Amino acid sequence: MRSYTGPDGETHFEQMETELAPLEFIPGMPVMDVSVPAATQAVVFARLRAGWYGDYHPTPRRQFVFTMAGEAEVTVIDGETHWMRPGAVWLTEDTTDKGYRTRVTSAGDWLIALVWLAGST
DSSP, X not given: OEEXXXXXXXXXXXXXOOOOEEEOOSTTSOOXXXXXXXXXXXXXXXXXXXXXXXXXXXXXXXXXXXXXXXXXXXXXXXXXXXXXOTTOEEEEOOOSSOOEEEEEOSSSOEEEEEEEETTXX
């Protein structure tokens, strides 16, 4: 999933597919399907406690959000909602608008890995 700022100046969601191509990634091992590399700046791990709520806000930088445990509900201004469950990958690019609101919906904490993309502040 991706959140981005549309021509209307608001945050929207879109489903994305990542192309994978066969590559001998590990010399001498069977071929793996691998994506094109993305330049990164940092990896940050975060825990949002059960019940955490953040009202509408833009993302602070372009980043991937990987859900490792727990669940969060993310809603954009037009009401479209997605649930970030373990294994979910979310690319946030909506740095200049009202953004989205986030609410941890699981009984436990929402554990995420944030991969800051190169060139982001």
